[in-house]
Amino acid sequence: MAIRIYGDAGSGSLRRVTTAAKLMGIEVERVNVDLFKGESQTDEFKSRLNPHGLTPVLEDGDTILWEASAINLYLANKVNSPLVGITQEERFQVLQWMFWSGEQWRTFTTTMFDERVGKTVMGMAKNDSLIEFAEGKIRAAAKVLDQHLKGRKFMVGDALTLADIDIAAPFSQIDRARFPFGEYPNLMAWHDNLLRSFPAWAETKAELDNRMERFLASVGVKL
Ligand SMILES: N[C@@H](CCC(=O)N[C@@H](CS)C(=O)NCC(=O)O)C(=O)O
Structure with a gap:
């Protein structure tokens, strides 16, 4: 399964992750979360992805990770990136x-x-x-x-x-x-x-x- 990244294209925090993934040549599956519609604030989002109701969130198999910096370090670790x-x-x-x-x-x-x-x-x-x-x-x-x-x-x-x-x-x-x-x-x-x-x-x-x-x-x- 591809690495999934949940977030809204209008978010600067998502941009940190999408930029780093591109730079590292890591293909990710983007899952759109419309923040203006409050889609990160639903019970389902909070219980499954991030209890804080914030994006971006990474899902890689059983691994769920939030905080863009932690996600970028996780991605960098996968490919031993000089970033x-x-x-x-x-x-x-x-x-x-x-x-x-x-x-x-x-x-x-x-x-x-x-x-x-x-x-x-x-x-x-x-x-x-x-x-x-x-x-x-x-x-x-x-x-x-x-x-x-x-x-x-x-x-x-x-x-x-x-x-x-x-x-x-x-x-x-x-x-x-x-x-x-x-x-x-x-x-x-x-x-x-x-x-x-x-x-x-x-x-x-x-x-x-x-x-x-x-x-x-x-x-x-x-x-
Ligand atoms: N410190 C977090 C910040 C995450 C954050 O503030 N995300 C905003 C978008 S930039 C968000 O998802 N807001 C949704 C909401 O407040 O409902 C990170 O670096 O990932």
Whole structure:
């Protein structure tokens, strides 16, 4: 049975997995979960796939795994991929940035996305102080990333790793959620290089933008 990946094409977290799978040459069977219809919040989804009601989820035989970073490490392990880093030192650096990215980076970009995009779609009032708080955290993190990326093409070593993919994920919603990344030239240049150098990253961007723009148009939302 092929490895199944459950998720919605509009999700930046799914994009981390679909991009990594393409880069590693791993064919996966995509199972669409329409998040705008709440399909990850059903009792069936939660009891069988992820009790948190979140995607992406991997199913490989009897193995069920959630959290995109864990899924990518699982896929990389299958094919002994250099996306986890080459040397031991690099591998720990990659993990360092992946853990940091989950806790200190995407948490706040997700908050801003939920406030600016999610709440607009649901017709709910935005929480301005939450947006301000998230924006402060994003700026502090982006400043460190910008310094780290000065003169570098990749987060770790001389090649793309899963750390780049995890940290680049919020660029998926940069325009819709209005993340202030444009203020950080090295961060922007690093991401532009990823888009130019890795067709998989550009392909999954096109798929995600298409899904989001079609959905927003279908519900008459202009951000
Ligand atoms: N930390 C998780 C984040 C997963 C997540 O937030 N997924 C969102 C889409 S990007 C989701 O499935 N949301 C569905 C919902 O909230 O109902 C990961 O990295 O996989």
